[in-house]
Amino acid sequence: MWEYTDKVKELFLNPKNAGEIENPDAVGEVGSIICGDALKLTLRIDKKTGIILDAKFKTFGCASAIASSSALTEMIKGKTIEEASKITNKDIADYLGGLPKEKMHCSVMGMEALEAAIANYKGAQQKKETLAEENIICKCFGVTERKILRAISENNLKTVEDVTNYTKAGGGCGKCKPQIEKILKEYWEKQVKSKEEDKGKKLTNLEKISLIKETIEREIRPNLRIDGGDIELVDIELNKVYIRLLGTCLGCPAGGFTIKEFIEKKLKELVDKDIIVEEVK
Amino acid sequence: MIVYVDNNATTKIADEVFEAMKPFLTDYYGNPSSMHTFGGKIRRFIDKARESVASLLGAESPSEIIFTSCGTESDNTAIISTLRSFPNKKHIITTKVEHPAVLSLCKYLETIGYRVTYLNVNSQGQLDLDELSYSIQSDTAIISIMYANNETGVIFPIQEIAEIARQKNVVFHTDAVQALGKIDFDLKKIPIDLVSISGHKIHAPKGVGALYIRKGTKFSPFILGGHQEEGRRGGTENVASIIGFGVACELAKKYMEEENKRVKYLRDKLENSILEKIPNTRVNGDRINRLPNTTNISFEFVEGEAILLMLDQKGICASSGSACTSGSLTPSHVLRAMGVPFTFLQGSIRFSLSRYNTEEEIDYIIETLPHIINRLREISPYVK
Numbered sequence: 001m002w003e004y005t006d007k008v009k010e011l012f013l014n015p016k017n018a019g020e021i022e023n024p025d026a027v028g029e030v031g032s033i034i035c036g037d038a039l040k041l042t043l044r045i046d047k048k049t050g051i052i053l054d055a056k057f058k059t060f061g062c063a064s065a066i067a068s069s070s071a072l073t074e075m076i077k078g079k080t081i082e083e084a085s086k087i088t089n090k091d092i093a094d095y096l097g098g099l100p101k102e103k104m105h106c107s108v109m110g111m112e113a114l115e116a117a118i119a120n121y122k123g124a125q126q127k128k129e130t131l132a133e134e135n136i137i138c139k140c141f142g143v144t145e146r147k148i149l150r151a152i153s154e155n156n157l158k159t160v161e162d163v164t165n166y167t168k169a170g171g172g173c174g175k176c177k178p179q180i181e182k183i184l185k186e187y188w189e190k191q192v193k194s195k196e197e198d199k200g201k202k203l204t205n206l207e208k209i210s211l212i213k214e215t216i217e218r219e220i221r222p223n224l225r226i227d228g229g230d231i232e233l234v235d236i237e238l239n240k241v242y243i244r245l246l247g248t249c250l251g252c253p254a255g256g257f258t259i260k261e262f263i264e265k266k267l268k269e270l271v272d273k274d275i276i277v278e279e280v281k
Numbered sequence: 282m283i284v285y286v287d288n289n290a291t292t293k294i295a296d297e298v299f300e301a302m303k304p305f306l307t308d309y310y311g312n313p314s315s316m317h318t319f320g321g322k323i324r325r326f327i328d329k330a331r332e333s334v335a336s337l338l339g340a341e342s343p344s345e346i347i348f349t350s351c352g353t354e355s356d357n358t359a360i361i362s363t364l365r366s367f368p369n370k371k372h373i374i375t376t377k378v379e380h381p382a383v384l385s386l387c388k389y390l391e392t393i394g395y396r397v398t399y400l401n402v403n404s405q406g407q408l409d410l411d412e413l414s415y416s417i418q419s420d421t422a423i424i425s426i427m428y429a430n431n432e433t434g435v436i437f438p439i440q441e442i443a444e445i446a447r448q449k450n451v452v453f454h455t456d457a458v459q460a461l462g463k464i465d466f467d468l469k470k471i472p473i474d475l476v477s478i479s480g481h482k483i484h485a486p487k488g489v490g491a492l493y494i495r496k497g498t499k500f501s502p503f504i505l506g507g508h509q510e511e512g513r514r515g516g517t518e519n520v521a522s523i524i525g526f527g528v529a530c531e532l533a534k535k536y537m538e539e540e541n542k543r544v545k546y547l548r549d550k551l552e553n554s555i556l557e558k559i560p561n562t563r564v565n566g567d568r569i570n571r572l573p574n575t576t577n578i579s580f581e582f583v584e585g586e587a588i589l590l591m592l593d594q595k596g597i598c599a600s601s602g603s604a605c606t607s608g609s610l611t612p613s614h615v616l617r618a619m620g621v622p623f624t625f626l627q628g629s630i631r632f633s634l635s636r637y638n639t640e641e642e643i644d645y646i647i648e649t650l651p652h653i654i655n656r657l658r659e660i661s662p663y664v665k
Binding site for chain 1: 663
């Protein structure tokens with residue numbers, strides 16, 4: 001049994017905006033019955049303002065597919081096309097209070113239907129042949145390299161399993177898993193390279209400060225918290241970073257080690273090799 | 282109200298079974314292998330349970346039964362034991378519709394040098410026995426074919442299969458986990474060498490199974506340990522559950538004929554009413570050679586998990602072969618092997634009954650289900 005949030009259950013059992021708009025201004029159709037889920041999104045759009053006046057969905061699929069479709073229609077109503085086009089699969093999943101990781105592809109389907117509808121509205125032909133032109137990686141579910149790369153970059157995916165959860169690629173016969181592995185490897189190698197190039201550039205003081213803050217939040221604090229510790233950024237003076245250890249880190253005999261071997265090392269690696277971390281007691 | 286119609290997944294423990302188990306969970310906690318009377322006297326009760334299991338199977342002797350922890354262990358034991366006994370034989374025959382307990386093992390064996398033939402089934406879920414015959418090779422070690430399918434209830438012609446295997450002198454194993462207690466089979470008449478069964482499908486608790494090993498069949502233990510089960514399966518006996526399994530077998534034997542008639546009536550009523558009330562619906566699998574308690578029905582253009590969750594909302598417990606319910610992205614391997622049309626493939630629901638189901642419960646399902654299918658079809662893009 002899946003652990004669905006109350007919001008998913010609510011929108012599954014009592015979906016909002018189920019149905020189809022007659023003579024819609026835009027239509028987006030994605031998925032297929034063979035793949036296990038499909039969504040038809042119809043929109044009514046005010047041509048002067050570009051505001052989405054109404055949105056309806058018809059979905060074949062499981063509870064999370066139905067809930068994701070319904071959530072999408074709720075999220076875009078009242079927004080302009082431009083605003084709506086910024087919605088990502090993550091936003092849909094967040095609106096639902098999260099989805100089981102194996103079901104993230106349902107939120108991706110929502111995003112894709114919206115994109116298809118917007119493209120349809122803008123007059124761009126919904127090219128069926130694009131699929132044939134593109135490099136299809138997963139033959140079972142017809143997933144292109146472009147779609148995989150996009151899911152990786154937007155959702156920070158690291159493993160083949162992640163990619164399957166978000167795009168379905170690799171979830172059928174599994175023969176394309178080595179290819180997905182290769183795509184992942186190449187993508188992340190490129191990221192590291194471009195980061196290294198970035199590091200070569202001189203950061204302004206403001207950039208450096210915000211990068212230090214970001215690194216502490218994303219890379220350092222979560223790791224300390226695992227052991228019940230925490231960190232406070234006290235001040236930054238050129239390359240000197242003053243911090244205070246909190247929680248179980250406070251008075252921990254390994255505190256000094258943590259500062260030099262973990263915190264300073266991370267900041268040197270990700271911000272500037274000249275950084276020195278000092279503890280404020 | 283809870284209406285439990287998922288008995289091929291597991292069953293309620295019968296009151297008689299629970300009562301019989303209780304003393305062995307409280308006062309009689311001794312180890313049957315002990316020398317002292319307190320422990321040693323428990324051996325007698327295990328022997329009695331073994332007799333009950335043997336009797337339900339029609340085994341020649343209780344010593345042909347060893348207790349295991351579950352059906353999966355029995356399947357693994359049967360296949361691995363046989364492969365060890367015939368180290369020069371590298372070929373296995375099974376079917377595309379086996380339970381994962383056999384299929385996953387076969388997939389693994391393929392990675393370590395064994396060749397596996399997976400027999401096809403037709404649209405009714407039935408085998409072609411000619412295909413079986415010509416698949417047998419000089420180094421075929423074992424044929425492992427289930428008695429009845431857990432998803433569709435389809436029964437294979439085990440008597441004929443056993444005779445083919447016997448003729449070609451190949452060991453024959455059957456996973457009879459779903460057949461036990463639902464079909465009357467007599468191992469005195471059917472020459473099967475190894476039979477896997479499980480307690481929790483016949484109103485005994487989870488955590489106990491058994492393997493029938495015909496006298497004279499080469500055997501090599503799978504779980505190595507103490508001298509329990511005459512050295513054929515190490516590990517201290519799961520005493521209370523074994524006692525429970527014994528009682529469950531006695532009850533199954535006693536009620537099989539009468540209860541199956543009633544269960545079959547309820548299943549048929551459920552199936553026929555659904556087909557009649559809900560359009561674009563089909564039954565998956567052979568409706569004649571089938572367990573009396575199982576029906577697998579597909580609803581076109583709707584998805585199984587969505588149906589299940591709406592049924593759950595109404596207190597009805599069933600299961601589905603859709604991709605979404607399994608956590609994998611592909612629908613049931615059984616339905617795919619049968620070539621169920623793709624518009625029906627994701628929308629399958631399995632109802633599996635037991636002797637505890639009542640006619641009121643079945644009527645409640647018949648009344649509830651059409652609304653659910655209608656609601657889902659209303660929001661399906663494939664229904665105009």
